[in-house]
Amino acid sequence: MSSKDQTGEAAYKVLARELREAILQRRYVDGTRLPTEAELAAEHRVSRQTVRRAFHDLVAEGMVYRVPGRGTFAAPRDGQYLRQFGSIEDLMGLSLDTQLEVLRPLRRRVDVDAASRLRLDSDAVHTVVFRRTHDGEAFCHTAVHLHPAAAAVLADVPELTEKGAVSDATIIGLLDTRLSNPIAEAEQSITAAAAEKPLADALGCTIGDPLLRVDRIYLTTDQHPVELAINHFLPEQYSYRVKLRRSTH
Amino acid sequence: MSSKDQTGEAAYKVLARELREAILQRRYVDGTRLPTEAELAAEHRVSRQTVRRAFHDLVAEGMVYRVPGRGTFAAPRDGQYLRQFGSIEDLMGLSLDTQLEVLRPLRRRVDVDAASRLRLDSDAVHTVVFRRTHDGEAFCHTAVHLHPAAAAVLADVPELTEKGAVSDATIIGLLDTRLSNPIAEAEQSITAAAAEKPLADALGCTIGDPLLRVDRIYLTTDQHPVELAINHFLPEQYSYRVKLRRSTH
DNA sequence: CGTTATTTGTGCGTATGTATT
């Protein structure tokens, strides 16, 4: 029995998630050592190799660092340091003092590229286009492409289905409360792009102006992509900051 | 012997680097499948587990993706030079497959803005300007401003002091071995900017083209800023990727 | 439609080396 797991969730992934949660909840702060491989193996009734795979993933994520002969430690991530992953809460907090204005209401559309990035079988996605303003000043243009299941739970939200509607919502905020599985992580890619006409019109800049393009794919806890957001920011009003740190100490 | 490696370089890391190089050199493009685990194990005279660990790292880096029952494939990167810069090690590893070409050699210059960002008392910094190429193709223009103490230890490095010099160095790699305190972290800020003439000339693009601008300030273990790097990337050939994770719920 | 071969995924066991305390 201990040798297999029919549920499909790998033992090392379960263990990795458990340790990740514990670290995020600030157990093992200061220099506290995490349990040794042998201890965790005994506690969880798995082999030491399974514990090692879990730790290997956590090291790759930057959650912990390991020192031969001493042990495993949570990577410092408050105060001076920040871990390599930003948090989704930061993104949700975006709505605090900004407004969303719908440019093209939520509707089913054909978009091969977006569909493939959401790993859909069909070519149709549900799309809503809006801009975000702060103090009446537009600073971000966003096209959100949704998985059909995600679009279904947002179909009756007037803030997204009526052109010109203004609200202080965020899509992930709306999705998070309505989906059965909450959103757990996002893959983000950042690049630069020139403003095309619709973007320039929406943002009040000139065609060809450089914009910061931020694509995010949001994944639920079971790793299913539900939302692809393509954002274009005015660089004068937005920059993306992170801290990098050395993985070994 | 097959069971140990006194040189200190782990077999799976050697294999991972070899495969990484091959992928960056565009072998395995389109949908070509990489060799199977069994094939690589036989070729390199290692066990299948060792091959698996090499692939595990490459998957974490986003270099390849794997499909059970089908095989391992190079991650599609539409002509982009793609690497994860989530840690300082990643930046040091940049030298593995890119070259540095000096445009303006290291020299003392007056730059009020750079000096203040390095928290210097005077207005003078030491600056070197170069571009970075991959496969003979320029993809990044960089101006590095150094703290006088950092510049002092690099004053006799011909790769930085001679115009037109080409090397595979990285500034932080050079600094790290020469400074008494190693580099521990970096603050990074990302935005977009239009290409000005010298940038367009160096990168072979048109004036006004959108570029991804990445500023990094490197700090030593005692929190002293020693280097300010201002990078401009061609967006077609570079994008910045991170994963975001929800902290807790 | 099922069967089979291929290929990756997971788990466990063991042995040995290296770094730290």
Added chain:
DNA sequence: AAATACATACGCACAAATAAC
């Protein structure tokens, strides 16, 4: 010097997904 703890490597068995027949 000894004990502890992580690092690397090899081996085996079986599960699950895919593709070809």
